[in-house]
Amino acid sequence: xxxxxxxxxxxxxxxxxxxxxxxxxxxxxxxxxxxxxxxxxxxxxxxxxxxxxxxxxxxxxxxxxxxxxxxxxxxxxxxxxxxxxxxxxxxxxxxxxxxxxxxxxxxxxxxxxxxxxxxxxxxxxxxxxxxxxxxxxxxxxxxxxxxxxxxxxxxxxxxxxxxxxxxxxxxxxxxxxxxxxxxxxxxxxxxxxxx
Amino acid sequence: xxxxxxxxxxxxxxxxxxxxxxxxxxxxxxxxxxxxxxxxxxxxxxxxxxxxxxxxxxxxxxxxxxxxxxxxxxxxxxxxxxxxxxxxxxxxxxxxxxxxxxxxxxxxxxxxxxxxxxxxxxxxxxxxxxxxxxxxxxxxxxxxxxxxxxxxxxxxxxxxxx
Numbered sequence: 001x002x003x004x005x006x007x008x009x010x011x012x013x014x015x016x017x018x019x020x021x022x023x024x025x026x027x028x029x030x031x032x033x034x035x036x037x038x039x040x041x042x043x044x045x046x047x048x049x050x051x052x053x054x055x056x057x058x059x060x061x062x063x064x065x066x067x068x069x070x071x072x073x074x075x076x077x078x079x080x081x082x083x084x085x086x087x088x089x090x091x092x093x094x095x096x097x098x099x100x101x102x103x104x105x106x107x108x109x110x111x112x113x114x115x116x117x118x119x120x121x122x123x124x125x126x127x128x129x130x131x132x133x134x135x136x137x138x139x140x141x142x143x144x145x146x147x148x149x150x151x152x153x154x155x156x157x158x159x160x161x162x163x164x165x166x167x168x169x170x171x172x173x174x175x176x177x178x179x180x181x182x183x184x185x186x187x188x189x190x191x192x193x194x195x
Numbered sequence: 196x197x198x199x200x201x202x203x204x205x206x207x208x209x210x211x212x213x214x215x216x217x218x219x220x221x222x223x224x225x226x227x228x229x230x231x232x233x234x235x236x237x238x239x240x241x242x243x244x245x246x247x248x249x250x251x252x253x254x255x256x257x258x259x260x261x262x263x264x265x266x267x268x269x270x271x272x273x274x275x276x277x278x279x280x281x282x283x284x285x286x287x288x289x290x291x292x293x294x295x296x297x298x299x300x301x302x303x304x305x306x307x308x309x310x311x312x313x314x315x316x317x318x319x320x321x322x323x324x325x326x327x328x329x330x331x332x333x334x335x336x337x338x339x340x341x342x343x344x345x346x347x348x349x350x351x352x353x354x355x356x357x
Contacts, residue, residue, distance in 0.1 A: 021280075021353065028284060029267025035236050042235075046228035047220070057227045061235065068239040076244065130219040137216040156217035188209040191216065195208040 019084035027075040034072060041085055045092045048153055052096040054142050059103070063095040070095075082167055086160065090168045093150065100146070133194060140190040148183035151176050250291045252328040262286045265326055269296065272322045276315070278306040280351040282344050293327055295338030301345035312341040 019040065025033035045067070049060035070091050078087060141149050147169065154165045155176075162173045169176070246263035266284045273281045283299040296319055302308065316336040323334045345351075 017353070024282065025270070028270040028281060029263055030270060031240050034240065038232070038236050038239075042232050043224045043228050046225055047223065050225060050227075057225075061227070061231055065235050065238060068235055069242050072239045073242055073244055130215075133216050134219040134223055137220055156213070157221045159221070184213065187213060187216075191212060192209075194216070195212045 020080060023075055023078055023080075023084045026072070027078065034075070037084065037088075038068060041088050044158055045088060048089065048158065049092055049096050051138065051141050051153055052093070052146070052150060053099060055138065059099050060096075063099045064092060066095045066098075067091040083164070086164045086167055089154065089158070089160070089164075090170075093168050097146075136191055136194060137187075140187050143190065144183055144186055147171075147175075147179045148186065151179040152183035152187065155180055247288065248291055249286060249288060249293045249327070250330065251326065252330045254328075258328075259291070260326060262288075265293070265296075265323070268326055269298070269319055269322055272318050273298070273300075273315070276311070278303045278311060278351065279315075280347075287338075292332075293323065293330065293334055294332070295334060295340065296323065297340045297342060299342040299344045301347055301351045302343050303351050304346050304348050308343055312343075315339075315341050 019037065022033045022037040022040070026037060042064075046060060046064055049063045050057060053059045053063065067088070071088060078084075082090070141153070144152070150169055151165055154160045154168060155162070160168070162176050165176045166173045243261075244263050246261040248259040248261055249265060251258040251260045265286050269284050270281050273279070279300040279302045281298060282301050283297075285297040285299075286293060287295040287297065298315055298319060300311075300315070302311065313336075316339040319339045320334060320336050323339075327334065
């Protein structure tokens with residue numbers, strides 16, 4: 001049975017409450033609650049850091065380690081102005097940015113010129129297609145400018161609102177809209193062969 | 196028709212392809228994350244939160260214990276109370292001497308508050324006695340304050356409001 005939008009909203013509210021509860025317990029020194037909080041969001045945070053750091057897994061681990069350590073340290077002063085998920089993403093985004101500055105920027109042109117061929121698809125089954133599509137997306141994402149990539153990842157993959165993305169990236173909703181606009185156009189062109 | 200920025204530049208096939216790609220990525224869990232998750236959490240948890248010291252009394256002399264340690268133990272001691280959830284704990288001090296504690300609770304609707312507060316005070320007094328030893332002046336039930344900050348309709352351990 002399909003979930004209705006009110007059921008989906010109910011699920012989202014439950015999830016927000018669970019996050020708030022785990023954050024509060026973590027703030028009071030409950031290590032198990034912190035582990036559970038990371039368990040809930042860790043895969044998404046890792047997915048984001050790896051893509052923001054050009055597929056460099058070790059750098060992503062370092063960024064995530066720093067972010068999780070800061071989360072543990074600062075949870076007692078977390079006041080819940082943003083959702084826990086948004087707060088965690090902000091910590092990770094900041095660490096990725098720091099890591100990127102240390103490594104030096106990679107020159108990326110705003111205009112992506114070459115599309116990724118789809119003829120490298122191996123097996124025609126659904127699983128392989130999804131994997132190949134994801135691999136092609138990873139390549140295309142890696143060539144997007146930083147803010148476009150971050151905005152697209154947070155909106156389309158993690159499902160965050162424009163306001164939450166602006167909060168995470170320390171920018172305005174208008175800038176997020178602009179970055180998304182360009183990211184979608186660039187990705188669509190880059191992945192034209194996959195239509 | 197989409198109101199999403201950039202969506203107007205894409206034909207339906209382009210939009211569908213990007214949706215599929217985003218969906219493939221959003222359900223994907225990197226293998227490396229599964230391998231390193233526990234280690235990252237463990238390392239984060241080894242970091243000590245900065246916290247003021249509180250003087251405890253041992254037979255061989257005094258010992259300093261951080262407020263965080265006291266808070267952590269007091270929170271754990273509230274776990275056996277199904278009718279309430281700890282919202283905040285404040286350790287009251289005079290210099291580095293503990294003079295009391297404030298326990299803020301969210302309580303299930305219908306719970307008798309006075310008997311609950313008495314039991315919470317007794318547990319907190321007992322815990323502080325174990326953690327701090329025979330400090331002077333002693334922490335007693337009269338120096339433990341219980342605040343009921345919220346009332347929940349359901350299980351307070353699952354239903355605490357912000």
